[in-house]
Amino acid sequence: MDALTTGWAFVLTEMLKMGGLETTDYSYVETGNTAKRVKALQAGEYKATLLVGNYINQAYDAGFKHLDNSLARLGPYQGSSFGLNRAWAENNPEAVKGFIRAYIRAMEIVYDISRRDEVIDIVTRHTSMTTAIASKTIDQMTSGAYGFTPLAALDTDGVQLVLKLRNQYGAPQADLSNLDDFVDLSYYEEALEAVKEPQ
Numbered sequence: 001m002d003a004l005t006t007g008w009a010f011v012l013t014e015m016l017k018m019g020g021l022e023t024t025d026y027s028y029v030e031t032g033n034t035a036k037r038v039k040a041l042q043a044g045e046y047k048a049t050l051l052v053g054n055y056i057n058q059a060y061d062a063g064f065k066h067l068d069n070s071l072a073r074l075g076p077y078q079g080s081s082f083g084l085n086r087a088w089a090e091n092n093p094e095a096v097k098g099f100i101r102a103y104i105r106a107m108e109i110v111y112d113i114s115r116r117d118e119v120i121d122i123v124t125r126h127t128s129m130t131t132a133i134a135s136k137t138i139d140q141m142t143s144g145a146y147g148f149t150p151l152a153a154l155d156t157d158g159v160q161l162v163l164k165l166r167n168q169y170g171a172p173q174a175d176l177s178n179l180d181d182f183v184d185l186s187y188y189e190e191a192l193e194a195v196k197e198p199q
Contacts, residue, residue, distance in 0.1 A: 010165035054137040078158030100191035107152045
């Protein structure tokens with residue numbers, strides 16, 4: 001695991017529970033980011049790890065097997081998102097909407113197949129991915145039920161699952177059941193309308 005107190009640790013715990021395993025049947029090791037976990041897996045330090053995106057492809061290429069899929073097992077899960085302080089957002093609404101507009105436009109470019117070579121070039125210049133892995137990763141992240149979302153939309157069902165698992169496994173215990181405490185889509189909706197307006 002990257003850490004034992006993150007949402008992904010809770011996802012794995014729930015998946016193992018659904019598979020009939022108790023917490024006494026396994027142990028987690030905090031290792032750090034995904035790149036470190038892939039290296040540790042390849043070095044034989046661990047039996048299994050959680051992976052995402054291009055790291056799944058790296059593991060496949062190294063001969064490792066896929067054991068399960070959180071989407072298939074649990075349903076949508078908002079694994080990545082941007083967050084900020086509500087008071088700061090209220091005091092800086094144009095900055096918030098400007099950032100969201102830029103992100104929506106970036107997703108439009110990523111999903112635009114006619115610009116795929118440009119996207120792959122950007123990814124390879126700013127990461128350690130090869131062209132082949134970048135191409136495969138972008139295809140996967142834009143063509144399935146997991147990965148990026150068109151127009152950078154937030155998956156509220158996925159957020160609900162995040163809150164449910166945090167309620168179940170998080171410490172200290174807190175009531176995180178009210179989606180409105182954590183999600184305000186008004187900035188996104190205004191930014192999306194601005195993006196849709198003719199240039």
